[in-house]
Amino acid sequence: MELKEYWSDSYHSRDFKLTRIGFVAIRFRWLVALLIIGIAGWVAVDWWVLDPAHFKLLWKVRLITGVMLTPLLPLSYLCKLNRRWMILSIYSLLGILLTFNLVSLWSFRDGAEIPVGFIAFPYFLLALLGVLPLPVRSGLRVAAVITLATLATDYWLDSRSLSNGDLIDRVWLLLSFSLAMIWVQAGQLRMLLDLYRESTRDPLTRLMNRRLFVRQLEDVRHHSGVDRPYTLILMDLDRFKRINDDHGHLMGDEVLVSVANTIMDIFGPEAVVARYGGEEFMVLLPHTGLEQGQRQAETLRLAVESQPVESPLGEGEVTVTISAGVVEGDHTSELQALLRQADEALYTAKSHGRNCVVAQR
Template sequence: MLKLSEIWSAACHSQDFTMTRVEFMTVRFRWLAALLMLGIPAWSLIDWLTLDAALHAFLLKARMTTFLALSPLIPFSFFIDYRLGRMRVALFYLMGVMLAFALACMVALGNPAELQVGYTAFPYLMISLFAVFPLTLMMGLLISLLIFVSLLGGRCLLLGQPLFGMETLNQLWLLGMFTLAAAWVQCGQLNMLLRLYRESTTDELTGMMNRRLLMKKISQLCEEEGCEGWTLMLIDLDRFKRVNDEFGHLAGDAVLHTVATTLAEQLEQAQVLGRYGGEEFVILLRHEGGREEARRLAERLRLSVEARQVKSPTTETLIEVTVSIGVAMGRKGDSAQSLIGRADESLYQAKIDGRNCVVVEPPPASVPMAG
């Protein structure tokens, strides 16, 4: 179930979800910038038909200046590169350009009561345009607030209208209604993205990250930081098939859930834990204490699983569970596949050694020096 904090701010979103959301927003941002670059100059035809020549000339310059100001946004969108900070810069730049255009139109056209419908509706259009993005509630309200302050301040300072006059209050009321509608749509999109993301990256049985997200995270770490700083543990439940055969699949599910909970209790928040597939789990953590520290942690995990018996949901029988653990230490040039492959070799050796044990891969053979 979603929390209000997840809708209010991006602070509690995972890095991977943030990257997914920014990718989704980037595509929409690119299309919106292209639409505005086409639509704003195209409206000059309406100005030519309805306004006098001098006013049309001024607004045409304002429209072409706005077009030029928007033109860097499309190439910039290809450099957002999943970065939330860059996405925010792009959004606020877009908003700033549109506000500048709105204020220029306000100065040129004067009394809002005599404006064309296209100009009087412009503030509401701006708020509505940002509804195409799955923004957090805080970001959506902040953008709307800046539009409020800029446009109402412009009416007061540039047109000399009273700040709390009836006409201004009417516009404020309408802007508030559009803001609520836009915020509803933005939060609805964010809610949808969060749900779809969790369904595609979370293991339904254990609640931990699934293989897809696990492999993506390991690959990213190896590409960005290098695998040599990390230790990978591959954990396999011993004789799990026999549990399913003797006690049923419900008991097998209970065993998997209990083992996942037990492993998570022994790990720190920064350490990565995920279900690799079937009865296998993967843990990724920093080297820190080297091989011996990794062995001690793996032994602690093994003993904690062994000490926790699982009650069968159908027969109330207590099921004893043990695990075998293979440990591989990341090396320079490792990929996610090679690191997991060496951990799998260590796990295979643990099975040969009788199961319910830990095997850490030996250090790489040193290259003999030439005599």
């Protein structure tokens, strides 16, 4: 995992973004439910430790806070649909809880001793939010909101409480808990991304697997328009079984990795590339017509043929060729029919003697 992937989700694939948002939505829902139960249940503790005057106000504050948190439960289901809903949900939660903390502290304006639980509430909130797998940039924003709101609350209630020594202590604690929250969130993000890649990537070539490719194809098909076609290229290594039989499976693996790297070099980051089968690769070219896709497939065929693969055991080189079928789709294309058409185009290329590209409308 690269450092930039820790920093921002703009470096994540669209599919992983949706996966992460769904994961955040589930954890957010449980977090809100536990907060509703905890805030309401703490009324019994307040009744035990607070004097009647403070308890009379605070139980109402807790009840109102619980009611305000309740709409976040159904809102969490919308988080799975759009990143903006997730951001709205998280900052709504922060706003409600920080307001609860402000009113709770304000209730002790008469000089009564403030229970340590109310003073420690911002740190408790930072610790809780560590369960969300947020990028570092998002975590910094959340930490900044909590830190600034806490310091502003302290100043508003009693500006004298923020003398030099107290201010330094308060800021140091808030920064320490903020860094701990961001560290845990980054660890959660790393774990989720590693699991995602293990389940969606081919372990040999590091290309996406067939399952993820079909999801990506469906997404491109859904968002394409009449004037925004896309092209599918299904390719197969010619006589790959003979390479395995004559040179061994280690050489066969080296050939697969070499061809995968060549595909990525030719098509670049905009293409969606997958290891579709044993020796089959599939390339999806968004916003690309059939003729352009055929030209790019031909460029790839020539590149593969002109780059012999060296044996990892130093036993010479093997010349590799590919056959490819190229088809064009748009938003009206039926997924299975399109895949079947690509397979037929590849079969035609094989029947024409291999080492060629066939485009089929």
